[in-house]
Amino acid sequence: MRYLPLTQDDRSAMLARIGASNIDDLFVDVPEEARLSGPIAGLPLHASEMAVEKHMRRLSKKNLAAADAAFFLGAGAYKHHVPASVDHIIQRGEFLTAYTPYQPEIAQGTLQMLFEFQSQVARLYGCAVANASMYDGSTACWEAVAMAGRVTKRKRVVLSGALHPHYAEVVKTMAKFTEDEIASASPALQAAPDNAGLIARIDDQTSCVVVQYPDILGRIPDLTEIAEAAHAKGALLIAVNTEPVALGAIKSPGELGADIVVGEGQSIGVGLQFGGPYLGLFAVRDPKHVRQMPGRLCGETVDAEGKRGFVLTLSTREQHIRREKATSNICTNSGLCALAFSVHMTLLGEKGLRALAAENHRLACLAADRLTKIPGVSVLNDAFFNEFTLRLGKDARKVVRTLADRGVLAGVSLGRLFPAHDELADGLLVAVTETTTEEDIETLASALEEVLA
Amino acid sequence: MNAPPKTPNASGWKPGTPVEGHNAMSGPDTATGNRALMLEEPLLFEIGHVEQTGVDLPEPPKDSGRGANRLGGFDRAEAIGLPGLSEPETVRHYTRLSRQNYAIDLGLFPLGSCTMKHNPRLNEKVARMPGFADVHPLQPVDTVRGALEVINELAFWLIELTGMYGVAMSPKAGAHGELCGILCIRAALEARGDAREVILVPESAHGTNPATAAFAGYRVEDIPATAEGRVDLEALKARLGPDVAGVMITNPNTCGLFERDMKAISDAVHAAGGFVYCDGANFNAIVGKVRPGDLGVDAMHINLHKTFSTPHGGGGPGSGPVVLSEALAPFGPLPFTARTKDGIVHLVEEENAAEFDHTQAFGRMTAFHGQMGMFTRALTYILSHGADGLKQVAEDAVLNANYILRSLEDVLDAPFGPSGPCMHEALFSDKGFAEGLSTLDLAKGLIDEGYHPMTMYFPLVVHGAMLVEPTETESKAALDQFIGALRSVAERAVNGDETLKTAPHYAPRRRLDETLAARKPVLAWQEPNPPSGSPSLSEQGGR
Numbered sequence: 001m002r003y004l005p006l007t008q009d010d011r012s013a014m015l016a017r018i019g020a021s022n023i024d025d026l027f028v029d030v031p032e033e034a035r036l037s038g039p040i041a042g043l044p045l046h047a048s049e050m051a052v053e054k055h056m057r058r059l060s061k062k063n064l065a066a067a068d069a070a071f072f073l074g075a076g077a078y079k080h081h082v083p084a085s086v087d088h089i090i091q092r093g094e095f096l097t098a099y100t101p102y103q104p105e106i107a108q109g110t111l112q113m114l115f116e117f118q119s120q121v122a123r124l125y126g127c128a129v130a131n132a133s134m135y136d137g138s139t140a141c142w143e144a145v146a147m148a149g150r151v152t153k154r155k156r157v158v159l160s161g162a163l164h165p166h167y168a169e170v171v172k173t174m175a176k177f178t179e180d181e182i183a184s185a186s187p188a189l190q191a192a193p194d195n196a197g198l199i200a201r202i203d204d205q206t207s208c209v210v211v212q213y214p215d216i217l218g219r220i221p222d223l224t225e226i227a228e229a230a231h232a233k234g235a236l237l238i239a240v241n242t243e244p245v246a247l248g249a250i251k252s253p254g255e256l257g258a259d260i261v262v263g264e265g266q267s268i269g270v271g272l273q274f275g276g277p278y279l280g281l282f283a284v285r286d287p288k289h290v291r292q293m294p295g296r297l298c299g300e301t302v303d304a305e306g307k308r309g310f311v312l313t314l315s316t317r318e319q320h321i322r323r324e325k326a327t328s329n330i331c332t333n334s335g336l337c338a339l340a341f342s343v344h345m346t347l348l349g350e351k352g353l354r355a356l357a358a359e360n361h362r363l364a365c366l367a368a369d370r371l372t373k374i375p376g377v378s379v380l381n382d383a384f385f386n387e388f389t390l391r392l393g394k395d396a397r398k399v400v401r402t403l404a405d406r407g408v409l410a411g412v413s414l415g416r417l418f419p420a421h422d423e424l425a426d427g428l429l430v431a432v433t434e435t436t437t438e439e440d441i442e443t444l445a446s447a448l449e450e451v452l453a
Numbered sequence: 454m455n456a457p458p459k460t461p462n463a464s465g466w467k468p469g470t471p472v473e474g475h476n477a478m479s480g481p482d483t484a485t486g487n488r489a490l491m492l493e494e495p496l497l498f499e500i501g502h503v504e505q506t507g508v509d510l511p512e513p514p515k516d517s518g519r520g521a522n523r524l525g526g527f528d529r530a531e532a533i534g535l536p537g538l539s540e541p542e543t544v545r546h547y548t549r550l551s552r553q554n555y556a557i558d559l560g561l562f563p564l565g566s567c568t569m570k571h572n573p574r575l576n577e578k579v580a581r582m583p584g585f586a587d588v589h590p591l592q593p594v595d596t597v598r599g600a601l602e603v604i605n606e607l608a609f610w611l612i613e614l615t616g617m618y619g620v621a622m623s624p625k626a627g628a629h630g631e632l633c634g635i636l637c638i639r640a641a642l643e644a645r646g647d648a649r650e651v652i653l654v655p656e657s658a659h660g661t662n663p664a665t666a667a668f669a670g671y672r673v674e675d676i677p678a679t680a681e682g683r684v685d686l687e688a689l690k691a692r693l694g695p696d697v698a699g700v701m702i703t704n705p706n707t708c709g710l711f712e713r714d715m716k717a718i719s720d721a722v723h724a725a726g727g728f729v730y731c732d733g734a735n736f737n738a739i740v741g742k743v744r745p746g747d748l749g750v751d752a753m754h755i756n757l758h759k760t761f762s763t764p765h766g767g768g769g770p771g772s773g774p775v776v777l778s779e780a781l782a783p784f785g786p787l788p789f790t791a792r793t794k795d796g797i798v799h800l801v802e803e804e805n806a807a808e809f810d811h812t813q814a815f816g817r818m819t820a821f822h823g824q825m826g827m828f829t830r831a832l833t834y835i836l837s838h839g840a841d842g843l844k845q846v847a848e849d850a851v852l853n854a855n856y857i858l859r860s861l862e863d864v865l866d867a868p869f870g871p872s873g874p875c876m877h878e879a880l881f882s883d884k885g886f887a888e889g890l891s892t893l894d895l896a897k898g899l900i901d902e903g904y905h906p907m908t909m910y911f912p913l914v915v916h917g918a919m920l921v922e923p924t925e926t927e928s929k930a931a932l933d934q935f936i937g938a939l940r941s942v943a944e945r946a947v948n949g950d951e952t953l954k955t956a957p958h959y960a961p962r963r964r965l966d967e968t969l970a971a972r973k974p975v976l977a978w979q980e981p982n983p984p985s986g987s988p989s990l991s992e993q994g995g996r
Contacts, residue, residue, distance in 0.1 A: 014853075014856045017860065043839060043840040046838050046839035052837050060583070063599040064588070065587040066587045066588060073591055083507070083508055085540055089547045092547075093556050105963070119978040135629060136625060136820060137820065139819055248533075251531075271587065276770075277825075290974065299971070307962060321660070322664075325667070326660075326667075332628065339767065348537060349501060381523075384523055409593070
């Protein structure tokens with residue numbers, strides 16, 4: 001019990017000070033019949049560091065790590081290189097084991113970091129204000145929909161059919177309970193996003209239109225025309241981005257007229273981690289919407305000596321002040337993931353981010369060109385960043401399964417993402433990043449050639 | 454690489470420079486503004502440069518004009534404005550910032566309701582094993598058997614420790630878990646065609662509880678506390694009826710007391726056709742001693758970061774799995790994992806939910822599987838402690854809290870001291886402080902003694918509340934030193950020591966002006982002389 005510092009002598013002395021004869025005197029309010037008499041069934045006794053590490057390592061070895069495969073999965077989680085110094089910094093105890101910065105005089109490290117993070121995200125998204133992060137991209141997406149309802153006082157939500165299906169599912173799940181009405185388009189395997197179909201669904205009861213940029217098939221929708229159509233009806237445009245590296249190459253959603261921009265920040269600094277913890281990013285283009293934003297905000301101020309400092313602010317929106325009238329029930333953020341993002345972004349800088357984006361796009365173009373040479377395979381997209389959709393002419397789920405046995409993690413089958421849509425089943429979503437080598441591309445291409453032959 | 458010559462930081466800010474327009478009570482006492490090991494650090498935006506980078510990447514091809522790429526004409530032409538630093542500068546920037554933070558690695562955090570205990574480094578090592586850290590959530594399931602086993606093994610122990618029937622693992626944090634639990638209740642009621650409108654929340658509940666119930670579409674009604682700090686059972690019973698969907702209760706509660714009548718509360722709520730939600734934030738105090746399932750709880754979230762020591766990280770990420778009773782288990786959200794008779798752990802998602810008879814799930818609460826990185830840490834912690842250690846965790850947490858309560862009640866008012874032993878946290882009030890001195894002043898005085906303050910002004914049922922939770926990972930020596938410090942500051946508050954009003958005096962910053970921050974929000978860095986057409990937030994958004 002290496003984490004428990006009290007000795008038996010300490011315990012006896014403390015019980016004596018309290019005036020209790022034994023520890024169970026302190027549990028006197030727990031009714032007798034509710035107390036556990038024996039140990040937890042089946043749970044072994046405490047174990048040494050070495051023994052636990054061995055058990056966990058055995059479990060970890062049952063997984064195929066991305067680095068050990070030719071790896072092409074994306075769909076909202078991307079394998080990028082994370083510089084070693086990122087993990088070093090987030091493991092500093094002063095960041096790792098700090099509390100929420102409610103006592104700003106002794107939390108300036110976290111607070112200044114959050115202020116810098118907010119500034120980085122706002123610029124990346126082309127927005128005025130970003131918050132101090134959310135749970136992940138999918139929950140940020142729902143919170144954006146809820147916020148649009150508060151701003152417009154309307155209940156009708158238009159979702160693009162090319163929104164990540166998990167994100168759409170989170171919105172639909174929550175909307176069942178808040179009575180928001182969802183008008184969702186179906187996904188379709190076509191070269192360009194169906195902006196006209198989306199725009200046709202917007203009416204004067206629409207609170208928001210939710211569009212992914214680039215979308216789940218890797219296509220890049222023209223947000224400008226959707227923003228204009230939404231604004232003409234008094235609705236907000238919510239742009240969802242699941243690959244922030246793309247914004248080093250393509251225009252920001254804010255610049256194209258999105259009112260709320262949300263997304264997944266995992267690509268910068270966080271790592272795959274089987275889906276979490278990830279990092280929700282949330283920003284608004286117009287500062288007047290700040291008071292309707294969910295989540296924590298860090299702001300600049302001065303101390304009693306006039307020195308610059310930072311505090312959590314505008315907390316009158318939050319649950320601990322407004323209880324049932326709060327903008328959301330969220331009481332945390334992804335502080336440490338925000339730190340990882342911010343450190344990685346600092347290492348990149350604008351120059352590095354642009355170079356990283358260019359390298360992702362270059363390799364993705366290379367892969368697309370190579371894969372279309374395979375008989376029967378075509379690339380769906382006219383335009384893409386680092387992820388595109390292949391049509392295989394067969395159920396991609398089976399192809400993915402077969403390729404995994406050869407050590408090739410080929411991508412995400414649309415059948416897995418959209419199980420209710422059989423017409424998408426021959427689609428395979430392939431993501432390429434700077435960690436992909438030309439050899440990996442060749443491995444995937446030749447394995448696909450064999451499997452499809 | 455050739456970095457361009459650095460321009461001086463655009464704002465001209467240097468460490469220790471008082472901001473214009475504010476009266477500096479005392480100027481910097483060194484030329485740099487630094488004080489020996491306490492170093493000031495400018496903002497990244499003041500020292501970084503858009504042409505500087507700390508990574509080596511291929512130079513973007515110069516000749517690829519529009520058309521040579523496949524971006525469809527959406528190329529980003531405008532500057533983004535993201536400053537970079539070289540690697541040594543980056544490490545130094547963040548290391549200097551880190552030194553402005555209090556952290557559990559530096560000392561005791563007496564935070565009530567926000568358990569801050571030692572974070573074992575083995576947990577960090579395990580979470581970083583490539584088989585956990587470097588796997589994609591949508592990999593073919595037979596390439597992630599070990600990850601699914603971690604989820605399943607942790608789920609199994611959470612069910613055993615709580616005496617419940619099932620567990621939804623995907624909620625991302627405590628409040629997200631609350632929402633999951635309340636939505637399960639709502640889904641179960643709707644499945645039986647029972648539209649109820651009200652959730653009852655005792656006064657002493659966390660602020661997230663009423664916010665959650667409201668977010669899930671319920672009307673919230675308060676239930677008062679008795680004079681001894683527990684839920685008023687009679688008042689609760691009187692309010693129950695066919696419109697009440699459920700009760701959200703915290704046990705042990707936020708006054709630090711065990712709800713003795715928990716079983717009677719559950720029975721009454723069930724008899725009225727409702728469900729019992731228990732806020733599991735304080736599970737720390739009873740793990741291995743009491744199983745909430747035995748007390749009639751239908752849903753409870755478990756803050757893995759609190760009970761099972763995943764690091765707080767300066768505000769998150771957390772993780773909030775929700776254990777469910779048999780009545781609610783069919784309504785848990787996807788994805789979930791299930792072990793079948795063949796011993797294999799299956800991942801249940803939309804495509805195979807019917808196969809596993811889980812078609813009543815209300816949907817997804819998040820993309821992917823939840824906080825895997827927290828699951829590995831929590832499982833490591835559970836296995837490290839084992840059955841004997843977890844019970845000792847609860848006993849030592851309760852012992853330490855009572856030790857603090859009884860060691861200080863002669864100098865600080867303990868409103869529920871006479872109610873009997875506290876659980877894992879001790880509650881004090883500001884009664885007896887000299888006129889003009891507040892709980893806030895005492896808290897800031899504690900900073901000068903080298904401690905993070907306790908939770909202040911919560912729970913709301915006590916005036917000037919101070920909630921202290923030492924946790925089980927503090928030694929007696931550490932507790933004695935803390936008791937000495939709190940006694941000294943409390944005596945100053947009682948005796949009217951005016952210097953407390955301006956505390957802290959020795960922290961990296963003196964008391965910060967939170968009103969100014971809210972009145973004129975500055976939420977992102979702006980160039981000191983912004984180019985025309987980019988008005989500042991305070992001009993646009995301020996009142």
